Structure formats: C-alpha cells, structure tokens
Amino acid sequence: MGRDKKFSTHDLWQATHELIVETGYQGFTMSLLAAKLHVSRAAIYKHYPNKEELLIDFMVEKMRYSVTLLSEIDFTQSFEHQLRDLLERMFQLKDLHQILGMASTIEDVSPVITEKKQVLSAMHHELYTPLNQLITKGKEQGFIDPARNNFLLLGFIFQTIDIPNHAGLPLDTFIAEIQALILHGISNK
Amino acid sequence: MGRDKKFSTHDLWQATHELIVETGYQGFTMSLLAAKLHVSRAAIYKHYPNKEELLIDFMVEKMRYSVTLLSEIDFTQSFEHQLRDLLERMFQLKDLHQILGMASTIEDVSPVITEKKQVLSAMHHELYTPLNQLITKGKEQGFIDPARNNFLLLGFIFQTIDIPNHAGLPLDTFIAEIQALILHGISNK
DNA sequence: TTTATTAGTTACACACGTGTTACTTTGGTG
DNA sequence: CACCAAAGTAACACGTGTGTAACTAATAAA
Numbered sequence: 001m002g003r004d005k006k007f008s009t010h011d012l013w014q015a016t017h018e019l020i021v022e023t024g025y026q027g028f029t030m031s032l033l034a035a036k037l038h039v040s041r042a043a044i045y046k047h048y049p050n051k052e053e054l055l056i057d058f059m060v061e062k063m064r065y066s067v068t069l070l071s072e073i074d075f076t077q078s079f080e081h082q083l084r085d086l087l088e089r090m091f092q093l094k095d096l097h098q099i100l101g102m103a104s105t106i107e108d109v110s111p112v113i114t115e116k117k118q119v120l121s122a123m124h125h126e127l128y129t130p131l132n133q134l135i136t137k138g139k140e141q142g143f144i145d146p147a148r149n150n151f152l153l154l155g156f157i158f159q160t161i162d163i164p165n166h167a168g169l170p171l172d173t174f175i176a177e178i179q180a181l182i183l184h185g186i187s188n189k
Numbered sequence: 190m191g192r193d194k195k196f197s198t199h200d201l202w203q204a205t206h207e208l209i210v211e212t213g214y215q216g217f218t219m220s221l222l223a224a225k226l227h228v229s230r231a232a233i234y235k236h237y238p239n240k241e242e243l244l245i246d247f248m249v250e251k252m253r254y255s256v257t258l259l260s261e262i263d264f265t266q267s268f269e270h271q272l273r274d275l276l277e278r279m280f281q282l283k284d285l286h287q288i289l290g291m292a293s294t295i296e297d298v299s300p301v302i303t304e305k306k307q308v309l310s311a312m313h314h315e316l317y318t319p320l321n322q323l324i325t326k327g328k329e330q331g332f333i334d335p336a337r338n339n340f341l342l343l344g345f346i347f348q349t350i351d352i353p354n355h356a357g358l359p360l361d362t363f364i365a366e367i368q369a370l371i372l373h374g375i376s377n378k
Numbered sequence: 379t380t381t382a383t384t385a386g387t388t389a390c391a392c393a394c395g396t397g398t399t400a401c402t403t404t405g406g407t408g
Numbered sequence: 409c410a411c412c413a414a415a416g417t418a419a420c421a422c423g424t425g426t427g428t429a430a431c432t433a434a435t436a437a438a
Contacts (some may be wrong), residue, residue: 002414003404026215029395040417045397138375145377149366151356156370159348167340177338181345185374186327188334191384192434218425232386234427 007037012047016058021095025102028055052109056116059103063123066093066100070130079138083182086134087175090161097161100124128154143183157182196226201236205247210284214291217244241298245305248292252312255282255289259319268327272371275323276364279350286350289313317343332372346371 007015015036020028030051034041048054069089073082090097100120108114135153138144144153160182165174196204204225209217219240223230237243258278262271279286289309297303324342327333333342349371354363 001406001412003406003416005415024215026213030397031395041396042398042418043416046415050397051395135375142377144375148375149356149358152352152358152366152370153375155352155355156349156375159352160345163341163344163348166344167338169338169341177341181341181374183374183376185370185372186324186333186337186342186345187372188331190382190436192386192436194385219427220425228385229387230426231388231428235385239427 006039006043011037012044013058013061016054017062017095017099020055020058020099020102025055025105050109052106052113056103056106056113056120059100059120060116060123062096063100063120063127066096067123067126069093070127073130075133075137079134079141079143080183082134082137084175084179086131087161087179087182090157091171091175094161097158131157195228195232200226201233202247202250205243206251206284206288209244209247209288209291214244214294239298241295241302245292245295245302245309248289248309249305249312251285252289252309252316255285256312256315258282259316262319264322264326268323268330268332269372271323271326273364273368275320276350276368276371280360280364283350286347320346 015033019033019036023029023032028051030041030044034044037044044054048057069092070086073085073089075082077085103117103120103124106113106117108117131154132150135144135150139146139148160178163178169177204222208222208225212218212221217240219230219233223233226233233243237246258281259275262274262278264271266274292306292309295302295306297306320343321339324333324339328335328337349367352367358366
C-alpha cells in the first residue's frame with residue numbers, strides 16, 4: 001500500500017557517497033543531499049531521524065563492504081603477489097578510507113550513535129587484520145626485519161596509498177610504482 | 190593616540206593557528222576565535238573585513254615561514270644528512286602542511302582573495318624546490334634511479350611525513366624510522 | 379581638562395542549517 | 409468508489425553563523 005518511492009536505499013547511499021566526497025563531512029547538509037535526490041529535505045527525515053544517524057549507517061554499510069573486500073585476499077599467494085593484490089583492493093577503497101576517517105567526528109547526539117561508532121571502530125580493526133597478516137608473513141619469510149614496529153609499517157602502507165597521482169600515470173604503473181616504493185623506498189636497487 | 194590593544198597581531202595568528210588545528214577549516218568561526226582572544230567578534234572585524242581575508246593572510250604568513258625554514262638547509266651536506274635535515278624541518282611544519290592544504294577551499298568572496306590564493310599557490314611550489322634539489326642530488330649521486338618520476342617521489346616523501354605515531358615512539362627514533370622507510374621501504378637490508 | 383583618535387562592545391539584519399508539524403498526493407484494497 | 413496508509417511537501421520555530429552600525433571606553437596631545 002501507499003504511493004511509490006521517489007528514491008531507493010541504493011539511491012540514498014549513492015547520493016550520500018557523492019556528496020560527502022564532494023563537500024566533506026562539515027559541508028554535508030541535508031538540503032544538498034535532498035537536492036541530489038530531487039526530493040524535499042523532509043522526505044529524508046521520514047527515513048532517518050537526523051543527519052548523524054544517516055551518516056553513521058552509511059559508514060557502517062561502507063565499512064562492511066571494505067572489510068569483506070580485504071578479507072577475500074588469497075593468502076596462499078607469495079608475499080609479493082599478496083601485497084600487490086592488497087594494494088589493488090586498497091586502491092578501490094581509496095575515498096572510503098578518508099570517509100571512514102570522518103567517523104570519529106560525528107557528534108554523539110543519541111546513544112544509538114555512540115553505540116554504532118564503537119561498532120565502526122571495531123570493524124576498523126578488522127580492516128587492518130589482513131594487512132597485519134601480510135606483514136607477519138613478510139617477517140616470517142625474511143622480507144621484513146621482525147624487529148620492526150607493526151603500527152609503523154601499517155601507517156606507512158596506508159599513507160603511501162594516498163599519494164596523489166600528480167604525474168598522471170596509468171593506474172597499473174602507478175600501483176606498481178607504489179608497490180616498489182613500499183618494498184624498497186626511493187633507493188636504487 | 191587611541192586606547193591600548195587587547196590583542197597583538199602575534200596573538201591573532203597564534204589563536205588562529207590553534208583554532209584551525211582544533212576545529213579544521215569548516216569548524217573555524219569568528220565567535221570561537223574571538224573567545225580565544227577574550228574579545229568581542231566585532232573587534233576582529235576592525236582589523237579584517239571578513240573571515241576569508243583573515244585566513245588567507247594567516248596562511249601566507251605561515252607559508253612564508255615554511256619556505257624560509259626549508260630553504261635554510263645546508264646543501265653542502267651529504268645526501269643522507271641533507272635528507273635527515275629536511276625531514277626534521279618538515280616535522281616542525283607538520284600541522285602547517287595540513288593547514289596549507291585547506292587554502293584551496295577558501296571561498297573567493299573578493300578579488301583580493303583570488304589574488305592571494307594564487308600567491309599562496311606559487312609559494313607552494315617554492316616549498317617543493319629544496320625537496321626537488323635533494324632528489325636531483327640523490328639521482329646524481331646514484332642513490333635514486335634517475336628514471337623515477339619526481340612528482341611521485343615528492344608525493345611519497347610528503348605522505349610519509351604524515352604517518353601517525355601510533356606506536357608512541359620518541360621523536361628522534363620515529364624520524365630515523367621514517368628516514369629508513371623512505372630510503373629502503375619495508376624490506377630487510 | 380578638553381578633544382581627537384583609536385579600540386572595543388552591543389545590538390541588529392540577514393542567511394542558512396536542523397528537525398517537526400500539518401497538510402497533500404498517490405496507490406492498493408474492501 | 410471510498411478510504412486508508414505510505415510517501416512526499418510546505419512552512420514553521422529555533423539555533424548559529426556573518427558582517428555592520430551606533431554607541432562607549434581609554435589614552436595621548438593641545
């Protein structure tokens with residue numbers, strides 16, 4: 001019963017994704033989102049009681065996808081192939097990574113939000129485990145000095161993913177270059 | 190003549206710096222700034238006609254300092270010492286780096302702003318030159334493969350500076366670790 | 379001590395963001 | 409066809425941010 005919807009849940013997440021990438025968390029407004037969906041602001045409030053709950057649900061959704069994507073890596077591969085596989089997957093998640101970084105800045109306007117922020121934070125750790133496993137493997141197989149701090153290596157890889165492609169290299173060579181930088185730094189081999 | 194000022198230009202830049210680090214560009218308001226200076230909002234408008242001009246002047250000021258600091262590097266040092274020197278100086282500029290990244294998001298509310306944004310952008314290139322010189326030196330002295338793209342190496346070094354120190358390492362060892370990562374990546378030597 | 383000048387404050391008008399309420403539209407069901 | 413329920417809209421109250429104008433306070437010079 002009732003009349004037809006003007007936008008689906010999928011439309012909503014799509015528009016939210018675009019808008020948050022375009023304007024950032026602070027610039028994200030319900031008016032802009034409504035405009036993107038060709039709908040009045042109040043229509044969105046029929047589905048979500050406030051902006052914060054909408055955004056946190058969006059992030060949980062994206063996080064779920066990210067965790068799945070990274071956990072699907074084939075661990076039987078060699079260290080180097082596994083690294084390459086991981087990098088390619090992390091590249092797919094590039095803007096998600098920054099979006100998810102905004103999660104902590106969402107205001108705790110209701111207990112529901114506080115709760116879901118903790119869920120997100122837990123999933124964030126889950127996201128790191130495939131990367132951690134890779135580092136462990138690298139240490140075992142002699143690619144990485146076991147004395148090295150895992151947090152540091154993790155941070156290093158995450159930061160390296162975000163290098164801007166100012167040179168305009170094709171994606172394949174760009175990823176290959178980044179892999180080389182991660183493995184051997186700027187030094188001549 | 191006239192009465193005593195309640196805040197100096199130095200106070201203003203200090204408060205602006207603190208506030209923009211605390212709240213980010215979007216969260217920066219004249220009310221918060223005024224509160225930090227223990228002054229009414231209107232008092233600041235006696236010095237600056239609007240928020241944008243204040244922020245762009247602040248950034249030009251900071252940029253000038255950054256360019257000077259990086260240009261003071263001793264180029265007679267060895268490649269590795271010069272890199273270390275550079276890294277230490279870039280660490281001093283850590284929050285400045287992110288602040289200056291916000292420059293492009295300042296709205297062009299007046300032609301003065303558009304003009305100063307271009308000045309900032311030009312100084313941004315100046316900031317890169319010491320780094321570029323270092324890379325060139327590294328290529329000449331055989332530390333770096335000359336075929337490698339300078340933009341990529343530059344981006345790599347800039348990103349690496351921003352690795353979060355989650356492990357809580359002391360600054361000295363942290364910088365040393367980062368230098369090692371830049372030079373040789375995660376690989377065992 | 380009077381006065382000019384500069385610094386600062388209070389109060390206003392305006393714009394825009396949020397969330398709610400009362401109303402309208404639209405489609406299936408008895 | 410009547411009417412009910414879901415979906416949507418318009419309009420309101422409220423908060424907060426910006427920039428301005430009229431007023432007040434303090435200090436140095438005449």
